[in-house]
Amino acid sequence: MRPAATAAASRVLVALDSVRDPELDESITSLGFVASCTVSDDGVAQVRLQLPTYFCAPNFAFLMVADAYDAVSAVSGVSRAEIVLEDHFASTEINGGVAARAGFVQSFDGEAVDELEGLRADFVRKAVWAGTDRVCRPLIAAGRTGEELVGLTLGEVPASGDLDRLRSRRAELGLPAGDSDPLLIDPSSGTAVETDDLPLHLRKARVTRVSVEANSSICRGLLQERYRPVGAQGDSR
Amino acid sequence: MYEKDGEKYFVVDSHMHHWDASPENWVAGAEQYAKGWIECFHAYQSLAPAETHWTIEHFQKASEEDLMKNVFEDGYVDVAIFQSTYLKEWYTTGFNTTERNAALAEKHPGKFIVNGRWDPREGDAGMKQLEADVERYGLKGVKMYTAEWRQGSRGWTLKDPEAYRFLEKSQELGIKNVHVHKGPTIWPLDKDAFDVSDIDHAATDFPNLNFIVEHVGLPRIEDFCFMATQEPNVYAGLSVVIGGLMHARPKFFAKVMGELLFWVGEDKMTFGSDYSIWEPKWQIEGLVDWDYPSDEFSDYPRVNVATKKKILGLNAAKLYGIEVPAECQLPAEDAGEPAAQDDAVLVGP
Numbered sequence: 001m002r003p004a005a006t007a008a009a010s011r012v013l014v015a016l017d018s019v020r021d022p023e024l025d026e027s028i029t030s031l032g033f034v035a036s037c038t039v040s041d042d043g044v045a046q047v048r049l050q051l052p053t054y055f056c057a058p059n060f061a062f063l064m065v066a067d068a069y070d071a072v073s074a075v076s077g078v079s080r081a082e083i084v085l086e087d088h089f090a091s092t093e094i095n096g097g098v099a100a101r102a103g104f105v106q107s108f109d110g111e112a113v114d115e116l117e118g119l120r121a122d123f124v125r126k127a128v129w130a131g132t133d134r135v136c137r138p139l140i141a142a143g144r145t146g147e148e149l150v151g152l153t154l155g156e157v158p159a160s161g162d163l164d165r166l167r168s169r170r171a172e173l174g175l176p177a178g179d180s181d182p183l184l185i186d187p188s189s190g191t192a193v194e195t196d197d198l199p200l201h202l203r204k205a206r207v208t209r210v211s212v213e214a215n216s217s218i219c220r221g222l223l224q225e226r227y228r229p230v231g232a233q234g235d236s237r
Numbered sequence: 238m239y240e241k242d243g244e245k246y247f248v249v250d251s252h253m254h255h256w257d258a259s260p261e262n263w264v265a266g267a268e269q270y271a272k273g274w275i276e277c278f279h280a281y282q283s284l285a286p287a288e289t290h291w292t293i294e295h296f297q298k299a300s301e302e303d304l305m306k307n308v309f310e311d312g313y314v315d316v317a318i319f320q321s322t323y324l325k326e327w328y329t330t331g332f333n334t335t336e337r338n339a340a341l342a343e344k345h346p347g348k349f350i351v352n353g354r355w356d357p358r359e360g361d362a363g364m365k366q367l368e369a370d371v372e373r374y375g376l377k378g379v380k381m382y383t384a385e386w387r388q389g390s391r392g393w394t395l396k397d398p399e400a401y402r403f404l405e406k407s408q409e410l411g412i413k414n415v416h417v418h419k420g421p422t423i424w425p426l427d428k429d430a431f432d433v434s435d436i437d438h439a440a441t442d443f444p445n446l447n448f449i450v451e452h453v454g455l456p457r458i459e460d461f462c463f464m465a466t467q468e469p470n471v472y473a474g475l476s477v478v479i480g481g482l483m484h485a486r487p488k489f490f491a492k493v494m495g496e497l498l499f500w501v502g503e504d505k506m507t508f509g510s511d512y513s514i515w516e517p518k519w520q521i522e523g524l525v526d527w528d529y530p531s532d533e534f535s536d537y538p539r540v541n542v543a544t545k546k547k548i549l550g551l552n553a554a555k556l557y558g559i560e561v562p563a564e565c566q567l568p569a570e571d572a573g574e575p576a577a578q579d580d581a582v583l584v585g586p
Contacts, residue, residue: 054273057421057430089273104427112427207496208459214489215456221485225283
């Protein structure tokens with residue numbers, strides 16, 4: 001590979017960092033789903049993706065391949081993107097469909113009635129629930145009362161990666177995400193949470209986070225068994 | 238029975254199997270699915286202690302001797318509930334059929350309860366088969382695998398009108414317990430295949446059936462918990478939770494158990510080893526020894542000997558009417574009743 005191609009490959013990897021597993025709300029690179037990534041001298045980017053099992057849900061798999069295609073295609077120095085999902089029961093439909101920019105319904109002829117944006121939004125909403133726990137737990141540990149939490153705006157919460165992530169997921173859904181918007185909102189309606197509803201709200205946030213993180217933890221374990229990937233970030237057991 | 242520190246635990250393994258996934262049983266032209274399915278299961282076994290791992294060849298088809306030794310002789314199980322999963326599009330004689338399970342149960346009286354299955358897509362023929370199976374095997378329970386592929390369809394939901402016909406028929410035939418297992422596909426494929434809201438509908442409309450959600454709805458534990466809080470006839474099947482998390486991910490195991498104890502409650506959680514993905518021995522020993530690992534978990538409900546006795550056997554014994562020896566029963570004050578919907582008390586942070 002020439003230096004230009006090497007540099008382009010680095011940019012492709014950075015672009016892949018922005019592609020998330022929609023179900024786990026984590027980057028496909030940190031999950032270890034990117035098996036390889038190269039850019040040829042004429043700018044053709046080839047990315048191989050691998051998932052924890054042969055039977056991972058095809059709708060989420062399709063979204064990851066399609067999102068990787070879009071992210072990689074937008075990288076400067078890339079003339080064409082080839083994204084290949086390997087060892088999956090629906091590899092042929094997914095890889096072919098994404099390469100042809102066919103959409104989900106057309107790629108799974110007769111088996112799907114709609115594209116996947118509704119599914120994606122449902123899981124961004126779960127990410128908002130889980131993110132609420134990540135942001136609130138340290139505040140509660142630091143002694144903030146329920147009434148104080150309900151009164152906080154996003155701009156008043158100490159800066160953190162978890163806060164940025166929560167705001168960005170809220171913004172994706174069109175929910176209030178500005179400095180003066182409340183920290184605690186109903187992720188479906190966007191309305192502020194009342195003090196009386198806070199205990200249940202926080203319980204829901206916590207169980208959603210536990211669910212997503214436990215799922216992610218199992219996926220990592222299965223991927224490890226299947227491929228023993230290098231570079232995947234482990235989780236805290 | 239398992240005995241530890243003077244306490245006797247009656248053990249019902251409420252979710253286990255005896256499958257044949259050997260290459261000789263793979264359907265020609267569908268070998269990749271048959272192979273992919275069993276390899277996926279085998280990967281789950283890697284989450285168990287290393288000394289309990291099997292080779293893929295052994296895992297594809299455990300012998301009758303293996304099963305009797307692993308489950309009853311070494312594994313402390315008093316009664317095991319066979320769950321059927323057919324997958325005949327991939328496995329010629331079926332992956333794990335009622336017929337095969339019943340043959341083994343007949344050889345070992347008193348050891349097994351055999352559960353059947355149905356698939357709403359099989360229509361009237363499936364309904365007749367269900368009637369025949371109930372008559373022949375005396376079924377009290379059925380296992381539903383909603384992601385099973387059939388003639389181009391990748392799955393179904395309990396909300397389907399045809400599924401309601403089968404639920405009505407099940408009730409009429411005296412079936413009490415419906416075990417539900419979600420998988421990665423459904424029709425249509427753009428929907429979340431793991432969604433448990435169909436079980437919510439069915440549980441409301443069939444209050445006399447118990448719905449045991451296997452793997453506690455994993456990977457949708459939160460949706461499962463919200464539903465189980467509202468539906469008195471919904472139970473948490475702990476298969477995969479114990480096998481997949483207790484050893485490999487102890488911190489997440491503690492969190493998931495804490496959430497289940499809070500939302501669902503100890504009277505509605507049932508142990509299942511998921512044999513032969515995992516052997517019951519280490520799961521039972523580990524659960525009896527288990528407690529939250531640190532103060533970090535102090536706002537979850539506490540666990541004690543009674544909690545573990547219920548989970549390991551007493552809850553499932555109630556569901557299936559299994560007689561429990563007096564020495565394994567709880568003193569009256571600990572016995573409790575399955576939680577009703579208003580029992581889940583929400584406490585503040």
